[in-house]
Amino acid sequence: MNIALFGYGKMGKMIEQIALDRGHKIVAKIEVDTKEIDFSQMDVAIDFSMPSAAYENITKCFEHKVPVISGTTGWLDKFEEAKKICTDNDSAFIYASNFSLGVNIFFELNQYLAKMMKSLDQYKVSMEEIHHTRKLDEPSGTAITLAEGIINNSDYKGWKLENAAENEIPITAKRIGMTPGTHSIDYTSKVDSIEIKHTAHNREGFALGAVIAAEWIKGKKGIFTMKDVLNLG
Ligand SMILES: NC(=O)C1=CN([C@@H]2O[C@H](COP(=O)(O)OP(=O)(O)OC[C@H]3O[C@@H](n4cnc5c(N)ncnc54)[C@H](OP(=O)(O)O)[C@@H]3O)[C@@H](O)[C@H]2O)C=CC1
Numbered sequence: 001m002n003i004a005l006f007g008y009g010k011m012g013k014m015i016e017q018i019a020l021d022r023g024h025k026i027v028a029k030i031e032v033d034t035k036e037i038d039f040s041q042m043d044v045a046i047d048f049s050m051p052s053a054a055y056e057n058i059t060k061c062f063e064h065k066v067p068v069i070s071g072t073t074g075w076l077d078k079f080e081e082a083k084k085i086c087t088d089n090d091s092a093f094i095y096a097s098n099f100s101l102g103v104n105i106f107f108e109l110n111q112y113l114a115k116m117m118k119s120l121d122q123y124k125v126s127m128e129e130i131h132h133t134r135k136l137d138e139p140s141g142t143a144i145t146l147a148e149g150i151i152n153n154s155d156y157k158g159w160k161l162e163n164a165a166e167n168e169i170p171i172t173a174k175r176i177g178m179t180p181g182t183h184s185i186d187y188t189s190k191v192d193s194i195e196i197k198h199t200a201h202n203r204e205g206f207a208l209g210a211v212i213a214a215e216w217i218k219g220k221k222g223i224f225t226m227k228d229v230l231n232l233g
C-alpha cells in the first residue's frame, strides 16, 4: 500500500519504520505547509503533525479522495467541519486520540467503570495525564477521550484543568522528561480509592495502531473509529 506521511517527527518516523516492515511504501513525507503535493500516488494518508496544521492537511486529502488516519491531537474544534468535508467528498476518515491497542482497551474499561460508579456518590473522580515536555497540547487528546467516556456514562457534565466544579472532572496534566504517555483515573471516597492506569512504555503501540488502521481503511468510505478497526464490541 502507498502511504503518505503528513508530519515526519517522532511519530512520523516510527510509523515509517513499521509501515516499511509490513511491506508498505512511503510515497510522501510532508513536514511543512507544502503547496505542491502529489496526491495521485497515495492510497492512505497518515497525519501526525501539529495542532495548527492537522485540519488543513486532512481536508486537502479528502478533497483528493485520499482516506486519512489522523492521530494529531489539539485541533478538534474543527472536527465536525473535517467530518463534513470527508463525507461531501466521499472519502474515509479515522481520528483517534490514541491508536494503541492497550489504550483502546483502557477506553472500554474506563466506560465500564464509570457506569458502575455512577450511583456511588461517595466516590469523586479525578484524572492525571503525564507526557514529555515537548508536547504542545494539554490535556492530552487521550485524557479528553477518557473524560468524555466518563461524562457519557455518569452525571459529570464536563472536565477542567483548574478549578473544576463539583460536577466536572478535574484533570491534572504533568510534563516530565521523555514520558511517552501515562493516564490514570482515580475514584476516591473517605475510606478508599480505586485507580485504573495505562502506561505507554514507548511510542511503538501508537505507531503500529495507526498503520493497522491505514491497512483497514483502504478501499472503504465513511467515518470510522478504532473500535471498528479493533473489533472491540
Ligand atoms: N493518536 C495517537 O496515538 C498519538 C498522537 N500523537 C499526536 O501526534 C502529533 C505529533 O506527535 P509527534 O510526532 O510526537 O510530534 P513531533 O513534534 O515530533 O512531530 C510533528 C511534526 O510535524 C511537522 N509539521 C509542522 N508543520 C507541519 C505541516 N503543516 N504539515 C505537516 N507536518 C508539519 C513538524 O515539523 P517541524 O518540526 O519542522 O515543525 C514535526 O516534524 C501530536 O499532536 C501528538 O499529540 C502522538 C502520539 C500518539
Ligand SMILES: O=C(O)C1=N[C@H](C(=O)O)C[C@H](O)C1
Pocket: 073, 097, 098, 131, 132, 135, 136, 139, 140, 141, 142, 143, 180, 181, 182, 206
Ligand atoms: O503527544 C504525545 O506524545 C501523545 N499524544 C496523544 C495524546 O494527546 O493523547 C497520545 C499519546 O498519549 C502520546
